Amino acid sequence: MMEKYNASAAHTKKRSAFAEVWRNYRKSFGAMLGLVIVASIIIIIILGGVIYNYNTDVIGQNIANAKQAPGNGHIFGTDEFGRDICARIIWGGRYSFLIGLAAVLVSAFLGIILGSLAGYYGGIVETVIMRVADVFQSIPAIMLGICFVSAFGQSITILTIAVAIGQIPSLTRVTRASVMTTRDMEYVEAARAIGANDFIVIFRHVLANSLSPIIVQATLRIGGSIVSIAALSFIGLGVIAPTPEWGAMLSSARAYLRGNSYMALFPGLAIMITVMGSNLIGDGIRDAMDPKLKK
Numbered sequence: 001m002m003e004k005y006n007a008s009a010a011h012t013k014k015r016s017a018f019a020e021v022w023r024n025y026r027k028s029f030g031a032m033l034g035l036v037i038v039a040s041i042i043i044i045i046i047l048g049g050v051i052y053n054y055n056t057d058v059i060g061q062n063i064a065n066a067k068q069a070p071g072n073g074h075i076f077g078t079d080e081f082g083r084d085i086c087a088r089i090i091w092g093g094r095y096s097f098l099i100g101l102a103a104v105l106v107s108a109f110l111g112i113i114l115g116s117l118a119g120y121y122g123g124i125v126e127t128v129i130m131r132v133a134d135v136f137q138s139i140p141a142i143m144l145g146i147c148f149v150s151a152f153g154q155s156i157t158i159l160t161i162a163v164a165i166g167q168i169p170s171l172t173r174v175t176r177a178s179v180m181t182t183r184d185m186e187y188v189e190a191a192r193a194i195g196a197n198d199f200i201v202i203f204r205h206v207l208a209n210s211l212s213p214i215i216v217q218a219t220l221r222i223g224g225s226i227v228s229i230a231a232l233s234f235i236g237l238g239v240i241a242p243t244p245e246w247g248a249m250l251s252s253a254r255a256y257l258r259g260n261s262y263m264a265l266f267p268g269l270a271i272m273i274t275v276m277g278s279n280l281i282g283d284g285i286r287d288a289m290d291p292k293l294k295k
Helices: 002-014 017-025 029-051 054-058 085-121 123-137 141-152 156-165 168-182 186-193 198-209 211-234 246-256 262-288
Strands: none
Touching: 017 262, 029 085, 029 262, 054 085, 085 123, 085 156, 085 168, 085 198, 085 211, 085 246, 085 262, 123 168, 141 156, 141 211, 156 211, 168 198, 168 211, 186 198, 198 211, 211 246, 211 262, 246 262
16 A cells, blocks of 8 residues: 555656646646637648638639628638638638737747846846836837837738737736746755856746746737737738738728628637637636646
């Protein structure tokens, strides 16, 4: 009996941090549902390039088939130019989802660097970084995006940076708070004592043990990024036509809501389902990384 107990204890100790988080994550139905939704969307987006041809099905115009209701070879119908709405939604997902993910990665990268410096050094470094973050955080993210795109022009790169800018202050704050809780730990003092430079101490010892809230915050930001991209495209500051993007599709469908509401319905559902799935994953990761929930 004692041998079984020791074997079980040894197995528990050998379990990696990732395995522990995954074990907690699987307990949540909502988290697993979000994972299935996002994974399905990614698979559909990948397969879309095989099923639909970009030049003929996505951006190619066929006025004779314009504004056809769902059915008759077009599962979601066609738009005002005769383009297949299903094909445009699938291809548009590549831009909406991937730009949103890229924006989160950019904002997380810059937010982690700035927050780490502010939390570790404190003093004048912290004051300058956090006051600049306060200034940017006081401006609505969508306004920052509009100003940035208006100043530097429309492109996927500019759109990614425009969305990322609005998220950097909050990620900087989360990183700073997390770093401040670990910078005075004994293992950090030991690393300093053996002569490790600040770069090693910050990124190998302090930040490595402060990532949980940062990962959670970044994951939750994916849905917001997708909405921001759709909003900028909706007002004409997103991707350039005829490139498909969900917000741009909603914008072009406004004139046809009375008689062809399906033109706005399906892009809107795509945004809603993707954001819901991303938020469910973020909530699941937050709960799985909460030490109070570990058993």
